[in-house]
Amino acid sequence: MADPLLCVTGLYKNYLENVPVLKDVSFNIESGEYVAIMGHSGSGKSTLMNILGCLDTATAGHYYLEGRDTAALSSDELALLRNRLIGFVFQGFNLLPRSSILDNIALPLLYSGKSKVERREKATVMLTRVGLAQFGDRRPNQLSGGQQQRVAIARALVTDPKLILADEPTGNLDTQTGDEIMKIFQDLNEDQNITIILVTHEDDIAAHAKRLIRVVDGQIASDQAS
Amino acid sequence: MIIGALLGEGWAAMRANRMRTLLTMLGMVFGVGSVIMMLAIGQGAQLMVNESIASMGSNLFIVLSGSTSAGGLRQGSGTVPTLTLDDAQAIGELTEIASVAPNLPNNAQLIYASNNWSTQVLGTTPAFFDVREWPVVSGEAFKDSDVRSATRVLLMGQTVVRNLFGDENPVGKMVRVKNSPFLVLGILAAKGQSLDGRDQDDTVFVPITTAQRQLFGNQFPGMVRSIMVKAKSAEVMAKAEQGMTELLKIRHRIHIGQENDFSVRNLAAVAQAAASTTEAMSTMLGAIASVSLLVGGIGIMNIMLVSVTERIREIGIRMAIGARTRDILLQFLFEAVMISLAGSFIGAVLGVACAYFFSQYNDTLVVVTLSSVFLSFGVAAAVGVFFGFYPARKAANLKPIEALRYQ
Numbered sequence: 001m002a003d004p005l006l007c008v009t010g011l012y013k014n015y016l017e018n019v020p021v022l023k024d025v026s027f028n029i030e031s032g033e034y035v036a037i038m039g040h041s042g043s044g045k046s047t048l049m050n051i052l053g054c055l056d057t058a059t060a061g062h063y064y065l066e067g068r069d070t071a072a073l074s075s076d077e078l079a080l081l082r083n084r085l086i087g088f089v090f091q092g093f094n095l096l097p098r099s100s101i102l103d104n105i106a107l108p109l110l111y112s113g114k115s116k117v118e119r120r121e122k123a124t125v126m127l128t129r130v131g132l133a134q135f136g137d138r139r140p141n142q143l144s145g146g147q148q149q150r151v152a153i154a155r156a157l158v159t160d161p162k163l164i165l166a167d168e169p170t171g172n173l174d175t176q177t178g179d180e181i182m183k184i185f186q187d188l189n190e191d192q193n194i195t196i197i198l199v200t201h202e203d204d205i206a207a208h209a210k211r212l213i214r215v216v217d218g219q220i221a222s223d224q225a226s
Numbered sequence: 227m228i229i230g231a232l233l234g235e236g237w238a239a240m241r242a243n244r245m246r247t248l249l250t251m252l253g254m255v256f257g258v259g260s261v262i263m264m265l266a267i268g269q270g271a272q273l274m275v276n277e278s279i280a281s282m283g284s285n286l287f288i289v290l291s292g293s294t295s296a297g298g299l300r301q302g303s304g305t306v307p308t309l310t311l312d313d314a315q316a317i318g319e320l321t322e323i324a325s326v327a328p329n330l331p332n333n334a335q336l337i338y339a340s341n342n343w344s345t346q347v348l349g350t351t352p353a354f355f356d357v358r359e360w361p362v363v364s365g366e367a368f369k370d371s372d373v374r375s376a377t378r379v380l381l382m383g384q385t386v387v388r389n390l391f392g393d394e395n396p397v398g399k400m401v402r403v404k405n406s407p408f409l410v411l412g413i414l415a416a417k418g419q420s421l422d423g424r425d426q427d428d429t430v431f432v433p434i435t436t437a438q439r440q441l442f443g444n445q446f447p448g449m450v451r452s453i454m455v456k457a458k459s460a461e462v463m464a465k466a467e468q469g470m471t472e473l474l475k476i477r478h479r480i481h482i483g484q485e486n487d488f489s490v491r492n493l494a495a496v497a498q499a500a501a502s503t504t505e506a507m508s509t510m511l512g513a514i515a516s517v518s519l520l521v522g523g524i525g526i527m528n529i530m531l532v533s534v535t536e537r538i539r540e541i542g543i544r545m546a547i548g549a550r551t552r553d554i555l556l557q558f559l560f561e562a563v564m565i566s567l568a569g570s571f572i573g574a575v576l577g578v579a580c581a582y583f584f585s586q587y588n589d590t591l592v593v594v595t596l597s598s599v600f601l602s603f604g605v606a607a608a609v610g611v612f613f614g615f616y617p618a619r620k621a622a623n624l625k626p627i628e629a630l631r632y633q
Contacts, residue, residue, distance in 0.1 A: 055546060055627040076550045082626075083548020094543045094630070098242040110231045111548040155547065 003067035004028040005163065005195055006052065011061035013047055013218075021047045023218045025061070029197065031162065034189045036198045036209035036226070044218040046167065049199045053086055053165045054078045083111050087156025091168035093148045095140040095155075102127060102136035105155045112159060126154040130184070146177035153184055163195045164188065170205055182208045232553060236561035243533075247565055250529040253522030254569025254609075255576060257515075258602045262577030263584070264515040265598040268508020270591040274419075275504045279497040281417050281426065283359045285324075285463060286494065287455040289317070289470065292487030307449040308478060308487045311434065314351075314453045316473060322466035324458045327354035328450040330434055332442045336390060337402040343389045346429045347380075347403060349437025349450075355414070357456040365397035365412025368433050376435035378408045383427035384416045404441055408432070460494070467492060519602070522569070523609035530562050530617035541621050542629030555622035562614020563607060570606035574599050 006029040013022040021044045029035055039045040050056035051063060054070055063070045065081060073081070088094075095104045106123035114122070127133055130150040132143075140148050149169060156164055166185065170178030186208060188194045200206050207226060214221040240247045291308040311328055318326035330349035335342055348354075351373050355362065368379050380403070387396055396410045417426040432441065434450065457466040467490055474480075474488050534541070541554055578594050585592035 050627050053546070055630065056625075076552070079545065079548050079550040082546060088546050094539075094546070096540055096543060099238065103238075107544070108547040110228070110235070111544075111550070111553055113228045116231070159548075 005031040005066060007064040009062050011063060012059045013051065014059045021218050025220055027213060027220065027223060029195065031195055032193045034196045034210045035213060036200060036206035037213045037215060038200060038206045039215035040201055043215045045199050045215045048215065049165060049167050052197060053088060054082050083108055084159060085161055085163055087161040087164045089152050089156050089164060089166040089169045091171040093152045095148060095151060097140055100137050100139060101151050104140065104151060105158055108155060108159045122158055126158045130154045145173050146180060149173060149181050165197050167199045232556045233560050235557050236564055239561055240564060246529060250526055250565050251569035251572065253525035254566050254606055255573040257519035257522035258570040258573030258606050259577035259580065260518050261512065261515040261602040262574055262594065262598055263581045264511035266581040266592045266594045268511045269593040269595060271504045272508055273593055274591045275500050277418065278420055279501065282493060282497065283357055283456065285457040285460055287467060288491050288493060289453040289455060290489050291451065307446045309450050309453055310448040311450060312448060313474060313477060314450065316477060317453060317455055317470055320466065320469045320473065322457055322462040322469055324456045325353040325356050327351050327357045327454045328434055329452045329454060330437045330450050334404050334441060336430065338390045338399065341390050343386060345386050347437065347441060348429055348431050349434035350431055351434055354454065357454045360417060361415050362412040363415045368411055373433040373435050376433060376439050378406060378436060378440065379411045380408045381412050381414055381431040382410055383414055383429045385425055385428040386430055387413055406440060463492060463494065519605060519609060523613040526562055526566055526610060527613035527617060530558065530614055534558065534617045534621040538624065538629050538632040541624055542626060542632060545626040546630055551622045555618045558618035558621050559611065559614050562618065563610040566606050566610025570603050574603060
């Protein structure tokens with residue numbers, strides 16, 4: 001049997017010596033799943049998300065991504081994984097304020113060593129797909145929140161990742177715009193079979209996912225299909 | 227390929243902060259500019275000294291007559307007429323000596339048509355022009371026969387020609403010196419300034435006997451002010467000096483323990499001292515200027531550190547989407563080096579321009595050598611790498627999640 005896309009076993013994370021944030025967390029996520037990780041603020045869900053995104057490392061336990069133990073990888077190998085395998089969508093959008101929309105979307109390709117022409121082409125395709133083709137030359141702060149989040153999604157998708165990690169992607173948006181963003185995720189999952197992990201504290205956002213993992217006080221309280 | 231892209235990222239960051247980039251560059255601009263200008267001034271001074279050393283002639287001695295001392299009051303060299311034409315002749319017979327030229331200088335008014343000019347009149351022998359390596363460019367030099375018969379002929383320096391004749395050709399014309407008519411035999415090549423800044427071309431030359439008997443008659447027949455002596459080579463300079471001193475001691479009947487009534491100066495040694503002085507000066511100028519390069523480099527480091535702190539979040543975003551440690555390091559390093567190189571370029575242009583204007587305004591010789599431009603450029607680039615490395619490494623060693631969470 002092939003390895004699951006993600007495999008977390010007995011994961012612990014402590015801050016400041018002995019403040020446990022995650023305690024013995026274990027689960028698998030198969031390719032093509034749409035999973036919501038839910039929990040109140042301080043429950044440890046964001047920490048879990050950072051570890052899943054290879055931005056942070058666990059104190060103990062193992063996290064296998066495509067069967068590889070991330071604890072054994074160097075920081076450059078982790079950077080490569082983030083670049084090729086994972087796309088991030090953050091609550092605060094995290095776009096580079098001084099770069100144009102198109103350059104923002106093209107940036108991950110720069111780090112995969114693609115040529116300038118290729119970067120431009122790919123970024124333009126992605127920009128068109130999120131419906132913002134006419135805004136390529138603008139700066140992020142000249143766009144609305146919903147538009148910025150769509151730019152962030154375009155940036156996450158530009159390297160054709162297998163996994164999208166979305167951390168409260170609708171947290172800074174109004175309900176209607178939030179729904180539009182959620183629709184994009186749903187399409188990505190259903191049409192392109194991209195695995196999506198959504199971190200949120202809102203029930204109606206989590207309801208979009210097909211599987212729900214609840215985190216309470218750093219432990220998994222429930223893990224079920226929704 | 228990714229190198230080019232990272233250069234582009236550095237360039238974009240420079241452009242995004244134009245004012246700050248310009249201010250940072252200023253340090254390098256002034257650093258490089260002042261190094262280039264100081265080196266140019268120093269090298270110009272050195273060249274000027276070397277030129278006047280060369281204009282003096284090589285392997286030269288000058289023998290000066292002694293000083294009087296009356297009741298403890300001691301006069302300067304040449305106040306006692308102790309050297310004579312016979313001394314000069316005797317020195318010329320020493321084996322180490324190539325040629326000898328006795329000198330008797332004085333001042334006189336020259337008149338030609340409606341022009342007149344006061345200048346130095348130097349009585350000497352034809353050997354003088356060989357000793358000083360000073361050729362006649364027009365007409366001809368006077369001969370030993372002129373010296374023997376004290377004829378009224380003279381040779382003119384370029385400055386005198388200009389002041390007395392303007393564009394006219396003086397060769398074959400008559401001028402009046404102290405109201406006696408003299409025939410202009412020839413014109414000497416331009417010689418330029420002497421080591422102490424005197425215009426060597428502002429002189430006319432007459433046979434020494436003419437100066438002694440017809441122009442500046444005095445009570446000591448055959449007396450000369452000084453004798454210029456040229457040794458056969460640089461190697462025999464010491465031996466020649468010793469030989470001359472011994473000879474003059476005997477001829478002047480100087481007893482053991484008695485002070486010499488003459489002095490022998492080695493002009494090569496004087497020239498050497500002058501040359502090493504200017505060399506020390508230009509080294510010092512360069513050293514002072516390079517301190518400003520260092521200060522400029524520290525300025526870059528300062529700004530880059532601020533820039534890194536300001537952009538920690540940006541660094542975090544870049545890391546999240548796949549930037550490796552090396553990518554971040556190179557991006558910030560390139561930015562520092564580009565600022566430094568751009569600043570050096572402006573500084574080099576400014577330095578060369580300033581050196582040029584300085585030479586125009588001050589009428590001083592200023593020499594900008596290609597090597598000084600390349601040197602300061604290279605040093606500036608090295609400064610950029612050196613001082614850019616620490617901030618860049620600080621940026622690259624950030625942890626992705628900490629950088630991303632940084633507020």
